[in-house]
Amino acid sequence: MDLAVTQVSVRYPRAPQPAVDGVTLGLRAGDIGVLIGPSGCGKTTLLRAVAGLERIAGGTIALGGEAVSGDGVHVAPEHRRIGMVFQDYALFPHLDVERNVGFGLAHWDAGQRRARVAEALRLVGLEGQQRRYPHELSGGQQQRVALARALAPQPRLLLLDEPFSNLDVDLRERLAHEIRSIIKAAGITALFVTHDQMEAFAIGDVIGVMHQGRLHQWDDAYALYHRPATRFVAEFIGHGVFAPARILTRGQQVVVETPLGELEDVAECPLPSAFPDGLCEVLLRADDVVHDDASPFRAEIVRKAFRGAEFLYTLRLADGQLLQVHVPSHHDHAIGEWIGIRAAVDHVVTFARGAGAAAPPAPAGRQPAPEPV
Numbered sequence: 001m002d003l004a005v006t007q008v009s010v011r012y013p014r015a016p017q018p019a020v021d022g023v024t025l026g027l028r029a030g031d032i033g034v035l036i037g038p039s040g041c042g043k044t045t046l047l048r049a050v051a052g053l054e055r056i057a058g059g060t061i062a063l064g065g066e067a068v069s070g071d072g073v074h075v076a077p078e079h080r081r082i083g084m085v086f087q088d089y090a091l092f093p094h095l096d097v098e099r100n101v102g103f104g105l106a107h108w109d110a111g112q113r114r115a116r117v118a119e120a121l122r123l124v125g126l127e128g129q130q131r132r133y134p135h136e137l138s139g140g141q142q143q144r145v146a147l148a149r150a151l152a153p154q155p156r157l158l159l160l161d162e163p164f165s166n167l168d169v170d171l172r173e174r175l176a177h178e179i180r181s182i183i184k185a186a187g188i189t190a191l192f193v194t195h196d197q198m199e200a201f202a203i204g205d206v207i208g209v210m211h212q213g214r215l216h217q218w219d220d221a222y223a224l225y226h227r228p229a230t231r232f233v234a235e236f237i238g239h240g241v242f243a244p245a246r247i248l249t250r251g252q253q254v255v256v257e258t259p260l261g262e263l264e265d266v267a268e269c270p271l272p273s274a275f276p277d278g279l280c281e282v283l284l285r286a287d288d289v290v291h292d293d294a295s296p297f298r299a300e301i302v303r304k305a306f307r308g309a310e311f312l313y314t315l316r317l318a319d320g321q322l323l324q325v326h327v328p329s330h331h332d333h334a335i336g337e338w339i340g341i342r343a344a345v346d347h348v349v350t351f352a353r354g355a356g357a358a359a360p361p362a363p364a365g366r367q368p369a370p371e372p373v
Contacts, residue, residue: 020045027206032204035208036196036236038211038236041213047191051082063157068080082159101145151188156189160191179203234349242281242282246280254272259323269348285324288343289325290325290341301334311328
């Protein structure tokens with residue numbers, strides 16, 4: 001692993017709980033990892049610990065197989081060969097682009113420094129901008145200058161702490177894809193912190209979801225969405241709700257009874273024995289529910305959010321159960337209107353009723369063996 005974080009904890013004086021609590025993760029060479037989670041979950045503290053800006057209370061951190069934190073070792077940040085991009089860019093306003101990008105290359109020969117700065121600027125798409133000053137650049141260009149400065153010394157690891165938070169939404173989405181391409185072209189391993197799921201999905205090869213200092217899951221985006229490791233991940237990623245359900249066996253088939261009828265022949269369904277009397281809660285995401293006026297199941301629209309090509313409707317069934325559904329925006333229904341819906345679930349994710357945030361889902365079971373003839 002290019003980056004190996006093993007059982008790392010970070011504690012602050014007088015804090016009742018560790019800011020980072022026993023986190024383990026790894027990044028292979030050239031991979032981009034992303035940490036997401038609510039404010040205060042510990043993601044930036046973990047990033048700072050990897051950079052050497054925070055001392056760890058337990059565990060180890062290794063870069064390229066070399067221990068840099070833990071077991072009595074603490075390599076200073078400036079000796080870790082790590083590049084950092086901050087939320088506020090941290091550009092020097094009195095220096096032009098060339099001197100900003102070349103700031104970490106003071107020990108290089110002048111000719112080599114100019115060549116490396118030009119190469120870094122070409123990599124981020126800012127060729128010929130060496131003589132401009134930060135105040136003459138747009139927010140997106142300033143971000144690229146900050147990235148070029150971090151890449152110029154050829155670090156072995158790049159760390160990015162919410163680098164798009166000061167940019168408007170359209171620019172953030174475009175830059176997310178561009179910066180992923182730049183980092184991949186540079187061939188550098190990177191760890192990125194954000195609170196924005198769409199940024200995480202656009203940039204990360206692997207994504208970690210943190211909550212209250214703990215890493216709940218370190219996986220690709222598909223697995224986070226369809227196979228959440230804990231109830232918190234299931235709630236945090238995407239749009240969805242938990243609905244009461246019951247799993248039972250009917251003949252040779254496992255069936256899930258839900259407020260939207262029975263689910264049959266679904267992938268990775270647990271067996272009824274996973275829960276007392278088969279009673280559980282099933283995760284119904286907004287894309288597991290389909291608007292269908294021919295369906296016998298009706299729900300009242302209690303909230304709607306326009307998202308361009310679609311609405312995100314929050315619905316309430318007659319028994320009070322809330323659901324969410326994505327509907328094409330030309331289906332513009334009024335709040336208070338009742339519409340037909342049905343379930344279209346490909347992956348069943350179930351939890352014990354009343355389970356806590358760290359509770360894992362029930363494991364998938366095997367279908368009952370056919371009865372002998």
